[in-house]
Amino acid sequence: MRILAPFALLASVVALAAGDGGGPDGRLSLEEARSFTGFPLFYAGQEVDGLPLTAILRRDDGADYVSFVYGDCEATDDAGCAPPVEVQVWAACRRHLGLYERGPPFGPAVERAAVRGVPAAFLDDGARLELQTGRSTVVVFAGARGRALRIAAALRSADGSIPAGAALPVPDQGALEGSAPC
Amino acid sequence: MSLLLVAPPAPAHFDGSGRYTHVACPGTAATRSDPVNVVFGTWGTWGRAESQVETHVGWTATSGSTQHFLDHGGCFAQHAQRASGEGSRFHVRIRGQHWDSGFGWTAAAGAHHEDLVLFPFPCGHAVDANGPGGSGFDQGRDELEARFRAAGHETSRAWWGNTQSFKQCDGDYAASDGWTLFVRLHQVNH
Numbered sequence: 001m002r003i004l005a006p007f008a009l010l011a012s013v014v015a016l017a018a019g020d021g022g023g024p025d026g027r028l029s030l031e032e033a034r035s036f037t038g039f040p041l042f043y044a045g046q047e048v049d050g051l052p053l054t055a056i057l058r059r060d061d062g063a064d065y066v067s068f069v070y071g072d073c074e075a076t077d078d079a080g081c082a083p084p085v086e087v088q089v090w091a092a093c094r095r096h097l098g099l100y101e102r103g104p105p106f107g108p109a110v111e112r113a114a115v116r117g118v119p120a121a122f123l124d125d126g127a128r129l130e131l132q133t134g135r136s137t138v139v140v141f142a143g144a145r146g147r148a149l150r151i152a153a154a155l156r157s158a159d160g161s162i163p164a165g166a167a168l169p170v171p172d173q174g175a176l177e178g179s180a181p182c
Numbered sequence: 183m184s185l186l187l188v189a190p191p192a193p194a195h196f197d198g199s200g201r202y203t204h205v206a207c208p209g210t211a212a213t214r215s216d217p218v219n220v221v222f223g224t225w226g227t228w229g230r231a232e233s234q235v236e237t238h239v240g241w242t243a244t245s246g247s248t249q250h251f252l253d254h255g256g257c258f259a260q261h262a263q264r265a266s267g268e269g270s271r272f273h274v275r276i277r278g279q280h281w282d283s284g285f286g287w288t289a290a291a292g293a294h295h296e297d298l299v300l301f302p303f304p305c306g307h308a309v310d311a312n313g314p315g316g317s318g319f320d321q322g323r324d325e326l327e328a329r330f331r332a333a334g335h336e337t338s339r340a341w342w343g344n345t346q347s348f349k350q351c352d353g354d355y356a357a358s359d360g361w362t363l364f365v366r367l368h369q370v371n372h
Contacts, residue, residue, distance in 0.1 A: 077306025078346030143211035
């Protein structure tokens with residue numbers, strides 16, 4: 001049985017705004033995300049499509065990504081909920097478009113595209129958009145294709161080197177197939 | 183003497199496009215609740231899945247909320263759920279899906295480990311947040327994989343990438359690692 005950390009959401013929002021250090025719960029501050037060096041990070045700013053940035057999550061347990069969560073939702077007993085928008089940035093060595101070559105019925109249907117000048121793919125009827133840039137894979141969960149494209153247009157590098165709307169760096173050699181080193 | 187012929191349905195396919203469970207129908211991005219992270223096949227009717235989860239994994243509790251699965255454009259309530267207890271526990275929801283001409287009878291499932299959160303306010307069941315052992319979703323899938331393999335069932339994994347994060351009632355977030363488990367079930371029920 002877990003003893004819930006008091007007011008976890010409130011604490012996370014305060015930490016995000018204050019640039020407080022990331023804790024053992026896997027949350028990062030925006031400052032920590034900006035100085036992250038594992039692989040290049042991209043996010044959609046502190047607000048996008050009318051939704052505030054509400055959490056930054058770090059996961060490194062085989063799955064290797066940083067997640068930028070926008071907006072909020074209300075979870076209840078025995079039922080989690082999906083925030084309206086999420087941008088996950090993975091190391092391309094762990095997640096890449098080559099993983100989808102299996103196709104339906106046992107793999108997902110993929111609609112290949114080019115977005116922001118880099119290889120991309122729509123999945124889940126456009127609700128999910130995945131872009132490959134440099135040695136990162138940016139995954140946008142947005143609920144609908146139009147919103148996914150608006151989020152993609154707003155992506156900028158966390159370190160400030162690439163502004164929203166600019167062409168993204170092309171994938172590193174081997175990144176599309178997952179053969180690039182981690 | 184009459185002869186009863188039982189034939190499988192016409193050739194069709196497993197529909198893996200519904201990669202999440204939903205709290206209500208119609209199933210939209212806004213009603214998503216858990217990732218689908220297990221598919222039972224070969225003789226994977228929901229009744230066999232239920233029976234063999236009980237036998238091989240030992241999850242026999244039946245409590246939990248109803249969630250819904252997508253299949254060929256429709257949205258349907260789960261057929262069954264099984265859990266390892268009533269408090270902090272493993273839990274799986276199961277929905278029989280379309281016959282597949284290659285994989286046989288199939289059932290989709292969402293498995294997880296969840297904690298019963300009671301303090302500082304009674305929140306209820308919350309899937310374990312991402313952590314060193316994977317999220318609660320990964321733990322539930324891994325437990326099923328280990329138990330079914332130990333019982334001699336063939337298993338494999340496929341990349342679905344359904345890693346969207348789900349906020350839990352305690353304020354934490356949990357997400358699948360994107361890998362879905364496929365388990366071949368046998369015809370014999372237990």
